[in-house]
Amino acid sequence: MTSAQRCGLRRKFPLLSYLENQGWKPTAYGDRDEVYGRCPLHFDSRPSFYVNRRKQVFYCHGCGQGGDVIRLVERLHHVDFPTALSILGWEQTSNSQGLWQDACDFYRHQLRTSVDAESYLHRRGIDHAEVVERMGIGYAPGGCLRGYLHDLGYSRSQLVASRLVDGQGRDCLWRAITFPIAETASLYGRAIDVTAARHRFLARAKGGLWGWEWARQSEKVIVVEGLFDLASLWQAGFPQAVALLGSHFLPQQQAQLCDGRSRTVYLCLDADENGSGPRAARLWSERLANQRLRLLTVQLPQGYDPNRFFSEGGSAAEFSRYLEEAER
C-alpha cells in the first residue's frame, strides 16, 4: 500500500469519529489540533492518549503506541491489517445492521427445526425457552445462509464483506450454536461437533461485556468467560452476570467495570488445568485494584466453569455458597 492510499483510508475513516463511536471521550483539549484522554490500549490511570485531529493520528505517552486509525483497530482488537480494514468498512456500511439482523433471524429460526442443535443445547443444560429467546440463541446449519440472504436482495459482495459468507460462498458459521453480539453486529458460534474448531467469531470487534446493559445497575456483577456460562447463570437466577467472550478483558470492558460506580465484581473464570483462569483473575485484581471495585475470585471445583457446574446438577444455593466463599 502506498502512502497516498493510506492517506485516503485515513480520510475515509476519521480516527476521532471512530474513537467516539467506541465510547471514547476526550478529557481535555490541548493546544491547536490536539485532544487527549485515557488510553483505550492500556490501563491508563491518567490521560496520556493524544489525538491529532488534523493529521488523524494518535500517540500514547503511557504505552508508547501510536499511528493512524487502522493501527488503532489492529491494536484494539488484536487483528491483522486486512481484518482491521474489514471491521472499519463494515461499521460504515449503512445496511450492515439490517443484513446482520436478517442473518440472526435466520439462525434463530433454524434452531427451532434442528434436532442436533436442540440436543446439543440440552446437553449443555440450556433449556429455558425465555433465556434462549432473550439471548437470541440460534443455530447455523451451514450451506444455506447465502441463498436465504440472496433471496432477501443482498448481493454476494455484501455477504462477503459482512464475513457471514466467505469468498467461496461458504457460510462462515456452520454446525454451530449462534449468539448475536448486537453491539458490533457480530456473531459468536460454538461448534456442536467435537472435531471442529470450537469457538468461531465473525471477523469483527467483540465490543464490550456481553450483558452489560442488564447488569450495569447491579452492585454485584459476576464476570464469566463464555455465553454458555452466562446462559446457565441467567437460568439459575443470577441476572447480574456478564461475559468477556474470552479469557481477557478488553479495554472497553475494563472501562465499563470502572465507570465510577462502587461495585463488587466476582471473577468466575475457567478453572482449567492450565490455570489461565486464576492467573487472569490475579492479573486483573492487580490492574483494577485502584478503582472503586471490590474484586473477588470465585473458585469453582477444578475443571468446572459455571456452565458445567449447573449442567451437571449444581444448584443456585450451592453456587451462592461459592460466591460467599469468595468474600472471605
Ligand SMILES: [Zn+2]
Ligand atoms: Zn496507552
